[in-house]
Structure formats: C-alpha cells, structure tokens
Amino acid sequence: MPKLGMEPIRKAALVQATITEIGRTGSLEVTVSQIAKRAGMSSALAHHYFGGKEALFLAAMRHVLSLYGAEVRGALLSAAGPQARITAILRASFSPTNFRREVVGAWLNFYVLAQTVPEAKRLLAIYQRRLRSNLLHDLRPLSGARAGELADGLGALIDGLYLREVLKDGPPDGEAAVACARAYLDSHLKEPSL
Amino acid sequence: MPKLGMEPIRKAALVQATITEIGRTGSLEVTVSQIAKRAGMSSALAHHYFGGKEALFLAAMRHVLSLYGAEVRGALLSAAGPQARITAILRASFSPTNFRREVVGAWLNFYVLAQTVPEAKRLLAIYQRRLRSNLLHDLRPLSGARAGELADGLGALIDGLYLREVLKDGPPDGEAAVACARAYLDSHLKEPSL
DNA sequence: TTTTTTGTTGATTGACGAGTCAATAAACTT
DNA sequence: AAGTTTATTGACTCGTCAATCAACAAAAAA
Numbered sequence: 001m002p003k004l005g006m007e008p009i010r011k012a013a014l015v016q017a018t019i020t021e022i023g024r025t026g027s028l029e030v031t032v033s034q035i036a037k038r039a040g041m042s043s044a045l046a047h048h049y050f051g052g053k054e055a056l057f058l059a060a061m062r063h064v065l066s067l068y069g070a071e072v073r074g075a076l077l078s079a080a081g082p083q084a085r086i087t088a089i090l091r092a093s094f095s096p097t098n099f100r101r102e103v104v105g106a107w108l109n110f111y112v113l114a115q116t117v118p119e120a121k122r123l124l125a126i127y128q129r130r131l132r133s134n135l136l137h138d139l140r141p142l143s144g145a146r147a148g149e150l151a152d153g154l155g156a157l158i159d160g161l162y163l164r165e166v167l168k169d170g171p172p173d174g175e176a177a178v179a180c181a182r183a184y185l186d187s188h189l190k191e192p193s194l
Numbered sequence: 195m196p197k198l199g200m201e202p203i204r205k206a207a208l209v210q211a212t213i214t215e216i217g218r219t220g221s222l223e224v225t226v227s228q229i230a231k232r233a234g235m236s237s238a239l240a241h242h243y244f245g246g247k248e249a250l251f252l253a254a255m256r257h258v259l260s261l262y263g264a265e266v267r268g269a270l271l272s273a274a275g276p277q278a279r280i281t282a283i284l285r286a287s288f289s290p291t292n293f294r295r296e297v298v299g300a301w302l303n304f305y306v307l308a309q310t311v312p313e314a315k316r317l318l319a320i321y322q323r324r325l326r327s328n329l330l331h332d333l334r335p336l337s338g339a340r341a342g343e344l345a346d347g348l349g350a351l352i353d354g355l356y357l358r359e360v361l362k363d364g365p366p367d368g369e370a371a372v373a374c375a376r377a378y379l380d381s382h383l384k385e386p387s388l
Numbered sequence: 389t390t391t392t393t394t395g396t397t398g399a400t401t402g403a404c405g406a407g408t409c410a411a412t413a414a415a416c417t418t
Numbered sequence: 419a420a421g422t423t424t425a426t427t428g429a430c431t432c433g434t435c436a437a438t439c440a441a442c443a444a445a446a447a448a
Contacts, residue, residue: 026309115220
C-alpha cells in the first residue's frame with residue numbers, strides 16, 4: 001500500500017490535526033496518539049515524521065502564524081491609504097478563518113507554550129513585531145509622534161479581544177471585534193493638532 | 195509533632211505554592227508533588243486537604259481572584275468621582291501585587307483551565323462581569339449611551355495588556371499599562387456631544 | 389486510660405503516554 | 419533479481435504522576 005511522496009501530505013495532515021485537537025480540548029494536554037488518530041495514522045508515524053511532540057506543536061504554530069500572515073498580506077494588497085490598510089489588517093485578524101474557536105484556542109495555548117519553549121516565544125515575538133511594524137507604518141501618517149503608543153495599544157486590544165473570545169459562548173463575531181478596534185482608533189485620531 | 199489547627203495554614207500554603215509553581219513553570223503541568231514540596235509537606239497531605247489536583251487549582255484561582263477583587267474594592271474606597279474611580283480600578287489591576295510575572299502567568303493558565311473545567315470558566319466569567327459592571331457604573335456619567343462598548347473595549351484592553359506582559363522580558367511596568375488604558379479612555383471621552 | 393479525632397508520610401497502585409524498535413511491504417534502483 | 423529507500427504499524431519500554439492506603443504520632447475527649 002505504501003505510496004511514495006507521502007511525507008508532505010502526512011505532515012500537513014498532522015499539523016492540521018494538531019491545531020484541531022488543541023482547539024477542541026482547549027489545552028496542550030493532547031496525546032500524540034489522539035493527533036495521529038485524527039490525522040488517520042499511527043502515533044509511530046507522527047514520531048517518524050516530526051521526531052517528537054514539541055516539534056509537532058511548533059510546526060502547528062508556524063502554520064497558524066503563516067496563515068495569518070498570508071491573510072494580512074492579501075488584505076493589504078487591495079487597500080489604498082493608511083485608513084484602509086489598517087482596517088484591512090483588522091478585518092484579516094478577525095476574519096472567519098482566523099477568528100474561529102478552534103484557532104483562537106490554539107493561539108491561547110501557543111502563548112502558554114511560549115512560556116516554556118524558547119522557539120515558541122521567538123515565533124510569537126516575531127508575530128508581535130510584524131503586527132506592530134505594519135500598524136506603525138500606517139499610523140505614522142495619521143497620528144505622527146503618537147503612533148508608537150497607539151500601535152502598542154491596538155496590538156494589546158487585538159490580543160485581548162482574542163482572549164475574550166475564548167471564554168464567550170455562542171458563535172464568534174468578528175464584526176463586533178473589528179468595530180471595537182476601529183472605535184479605539186477613531187477616537188484617537190480625532191484631535192488634529194495636539 | 196502534629197499540632198492542631200493546621201488545616202487552614204496548610205491549605206493557605208498549598209494555595210500560595212500552587213500559584214507560585216504555575217507562575218514559575220508557566221503552565222498547568224505542575225505535579226502535586228512539586229506544589230506540596232514547595233509548601234513544605236508531602237503530596238499525600240495535599241490530597242488529604244484538597245481531595246485532588248483540580249480542586250487545588252480552583253482554590254488557587256479563587257484566591258487570585260479574591261485578592262484582585264479586594265484590591266479593587268480598597269482602591270475604590272479612596273476615590274471620589276467617576277474619573278478617579280476608573281483610574282483606581284486601573285491602578286489596582288496593574289498594581290505591583292497583581293502585575294507580577296508569577297501572577298500574570300497564573301492568570302493566563304486559568305484561562306486555559308477555563309476551557310476544560312466549567313467551574314473555572316464560571317469564576318472567570320464572574321470576574322469579567324464584575325469588572326464590566328464596575329466600569330459601567332463610572333463610565334455612564336461620563337459617556338452615556340456609549341458606556342457599554344467602552345467598558346467592553348477597556349476590559350479587553352486590560353486582558354490584552356496582561357497577555358502581552360507574559361511574553362515580555364524585563365521587569366513588569368504597571369505604570370505604562372495604566373497610561374495605555376487611560377489614553378484609551380481619554381480619547382474616547384473627548385467628544386462632548388456626539 | 390482508653391478512644392477518637394487530627395495530622396502526617398512512605399510506599400504502592402494503576403493508568404497513561406512519549407518515544408523506540410523490529411518487522412512488513414510496496415515502490416524505486418541497478 | 420537483488421538491494422535500497424520510503425512508508426507504516428503493533429508491541430514494547432520506561433518514566434511519570436494522580437490517587438490511595440496502611441501505619442504512626444500526638445492531642446483531645448471520654
């Protein structure tokens with residue numbers, strides 16, 4: 001039965017299954033067997049391809065981060081002007097793809113992972129820096145010197161909205177989150193001179 | 195050696211040790227033995243007094259939440275007027291007591307716990323409701339109809355600032371966090387009529 | 389003084405889970 | 419055809435950990 005060229009397929013399936021399982025159980029206490037089973041293979045194969053649980057987690061994290069990054073980049077392509085670009089970033093952050101319970105749950109647990117695993121911390125730091133730099137780029141023309149604090153605040157607000165989504169029951173509402181973040185911005189941008 | 199009336203002392207020590215260990219390792223994967231050792235007793239005694247690991251976690255959570263609540267209440271006593279009261283809440287939230295790596299790490303993991311343990315979810319929900327109600331009480335006289343959204347946004351921002359603290363290295367800076375939250379508020383309160 | 393209650397632990401149990409390995413099989417290479 | 423590489427798994431090892439238990443000690447109650 002063994003067909004060749006399985007490696008990328010298996011790996012992709014495992015990464016997806018990892019995200020799903022972490023999101024489903026809401027914790028990192030998932031067994032390699034659970035993940036492998038969901039991905040339709042034995043746990044031994046998961047070890048074969050990834051070498052260990054931690055590497056699997058990190059691969060899943062990279063995947064989520066890269067999906068998010070791609071979505072932001074995509075949204076930025078069709079946005080002209082600072083205002084539109086910032087809105088695009090927010091839309092991407094709270095898009096149905098990213099703002100799903102499963103994915104949000106995974107994010108939360110990546111933060112936990114970052115406390116123990118340096119590589120996870122590094123990855124999250126990269127995400128934060130990139131977000132900040134993106135926001136800064138478009139905030140500077142709008143608010144000048146204050147752009148720095150604004151970007152920091154907005155970043156924290158986004159993370160906070162994610163965090164709260166974890167606890168909420170009922171379906172996710174990305175629109176509301178975008179509105180909240182926009183309100184934060186708009187009120188800050190109202191004063192022209194000071 | 196056994197002296198009587200040990201129960202409350204042992205329990206308090208265990209709760210404290212639990213928070214410390216969760217904060218130190220940054221995860222819920224702490225063994226009862228670790229906790230008991232830090233609290234200066236055998237793991238069997240921990241089981242004797244709390245019945246199980248989960249109950250111990252919940253007790254720790256209640257303790258953190260109640261400390262936080264007490265600090266907020268205390269700060270509110272010496273605050274007159276909505277503006278001062280809101281500032282007091284922010285100060286308490288980011289006070290050196292609560293805004294320590296150890297405690298912040300514990301909070302993060304309580305969010306994770308809330309995904310699996312209904313009682314943990316309930317406790318966090320109570321905290322969120324109380325914070326919201328406190329903010330609302332003082333935002334209404336300041337911003338009227340918008341108070342609702344404002345309270346939600348501010349709540350999320352506070353959580354987000356906590357979350358970011360987890361990743362940061364270097365000592366915690368509560369002042370900066372308070373400033374950020376105040377900035378959020380001030381800009382929102384600037385428009386008198388709309 | 390016996391008995392009961394409270395405090396305490398070392399040793400044990402039982403489950404579970406990460407990682408390894410030997411074995412099997414299909415596909416490619418020579 | 420013989421040998422190599424890739425895919426795949428069941429069975430096993432080894433460690434860890436929550437939870438239990440039997441036993442001991444001291445204080446309080448009887």
